[in-house]
Amino acid sequence: MAEAADSLRLTQLRASMGIAINVLARHRALNLTKAQLRSAGLKVSHFSRRDLVVRAEAYLAQHREELIAEAKVVVERWQAQGFFGRAGLKTSAKVKKA
Numbered sequence: 227m228a229e230a231a232d233s234l235r236l237t238q239l240r241a242s243m244g245i246a247i248n249v250l251a252r253h254r255a256l257n258l259t260k261a262q263l264r265s266a267g268l269k270v271s272h273f274s275r276r277d278l279v280v281r282a283e284a285y286l287a288q289h290r291e292e293l294i295a296e297a298k299v300v301v302e303r304w305q306a307q308g309f310f311g312r313a314g315l316k317t318s319a320k321v322k323k324a
Contacts, residue, residue: 239305239310246297
């Protein structure tokens with residue numbers, strides 16, 4: 227029974243961490259897109275939210291691996307600090323390292 231509970235918890239942890247990685251990557255893409263517009267001398271406030279998101283999605287598509295890698299580092303640090311529940315719960319990445 228304890229193994230089933232741990233398995234469920236691990237599945238939920240992976241899902242939460244995956245969502246967090248995705249959100250951080252998208253957020254970083256949006257911020258970098260805004261920075262590109264500013265560096266081109268444009269005002270971000272002159273663009274609709276929809277246009278900014280479309281541009282950020284295009285940036286994310288081009289730089290997905292880099293942005294995901296950056297986000298994974300942050301999320302793994304958060305997990306180690308206990309933001310996703312018990313810090314001692316072994317994820318597949320920790321099991322592979324051991």
